[in-house]
Amino acid sequence: MGLAGKVALVTGASRRIGAAVAVALGRRGAAVVVNYLERRELAEGVAAGVEAAGGRALVHRADVRDREAVRAMVERAVATFGGLDILINNARLIHPIHPFLELEWDRDMRSQLEIHLAGAFHCCQAAIPHMMRRGGGAIVNMLSTALREASPRHHAYGPAKAALRSLTMNLAVEMGPHGIRVNSVSPSTTETSEFPTRRTAEERERLRQEVPLGRIATPDEVAGAVVFLCTDAARYITGADLMVSGGGLIAL
Numbered sequence: 001m002g003l004a005g006k007v008a009l010v011t012g013a014s015r016r017i018g019a020a021v022a023v024a025l026g027r028r029g030a031a032v033v034v035n036y037l038e039r040r041e042l043a044e045g046v047a048a049g050v051e052a053a054g055g056r057a058l059v060h061r062a063d064v065r066d067r068e069a070v071r072a073m074v075e076r077a078v079a080t081f082g083g084l085d086i087l088i089n090n091a092r093l094i095h096p097i098h099p100f101l102e103l104e105w106d107r108d109m110r111s112q113l114e115i116h117l118a119g120a121f122h123c124c125q126a127a128i129p130h131m132m133r134r135g136g137g138a139i140v141n142m143l144s145t146a147l148r149e150a151s152p153r154h155h156a157y158g159p160a161k162a163a164l165r166s167l168t169m170n171l172a173v174e175m176g177p178h179g180i181r182v183n184s185v186s187p188s189t190t191e192t193s194e195f196p197t198r199r200t201a202e203e204r205e206r207l208r209q210e211v212p213l214g215r216i217a218t219p220d221e222v223a224g225a226v227v228f229l230c231t232d233a234a235r236y237i238t239g240a241d242l243m244v245s246g247g248g249l250i251a252l
Contacts, residue, residue, distance in 0.1 A: 026055025136179025
């Protein structure tokens with residue numbers, strides 16, 4: 001499960017699941033590029049956590065929706081650490097929750113597609129050539145169980161994540177011969193510092209009761225699944241989607 005000598009880029013790594021993934025990669029010896037868009041102080045705190053865990057860290061601000069900014073970030077990562085082996089596409093925006101007839105395409109739908117699909121697209125195009133030079137790599141795209149659930153809460157979020165799942169599968173087929181594995185992880189509701197702002201206490205309790213394992217996931221539990229897919233323990237896994245739902249969503 002060690003990642004000594006590997007270089008990882010985690011987008012949206014200043015908080016929540018992204019921060020937990022960055023520290024977990026550092027704990028296994030990886031050098032980690034901590035990408036953020038806002039709140040540099042949070043990103044620097046994550047970088048300190050990576051280094052305290054035994055890894056090396058580089059903080060870099062870039063908007064993943066900006067193709068040139070992404071390319072500059074990847075080039076800096078390669079110049080600093082000598083290459084790139086792991087890409088975690090985690091950047092996100094809080095998704096709107098509106099009835100369908102109140103949604104606006106540019107404000108609600110397009111914005112979700114741009115951050116989840118276009119952001120991952122730009123990062124993969126910039127990172128893959130460097131992975132090829134290293135003889136392989138691992139890409140993990142962060143999805144959500146929302147793409148498998150029908151809900152009026154997910155009009156904007158679900159389609160964006162479903163599109164990213166399609167990109168994941170297609171890339172897995174094309175990149176396999178190059179030794180690059182492409183997988184996705186689909187967390188269900190995850191307990192973070194911002195969780196109470198999106199759910200009432202009654203909703204949280206209902207969610208807990210619906211999960212067979214009896215609790216809501218923590219970012220560290222999701223990070224464990226992500227890191228697994230980056231290690232040699234998952235060397236024969238590509239194109240898969242690993243649900244981290246505590247059994248709250250079980251499907252074929």
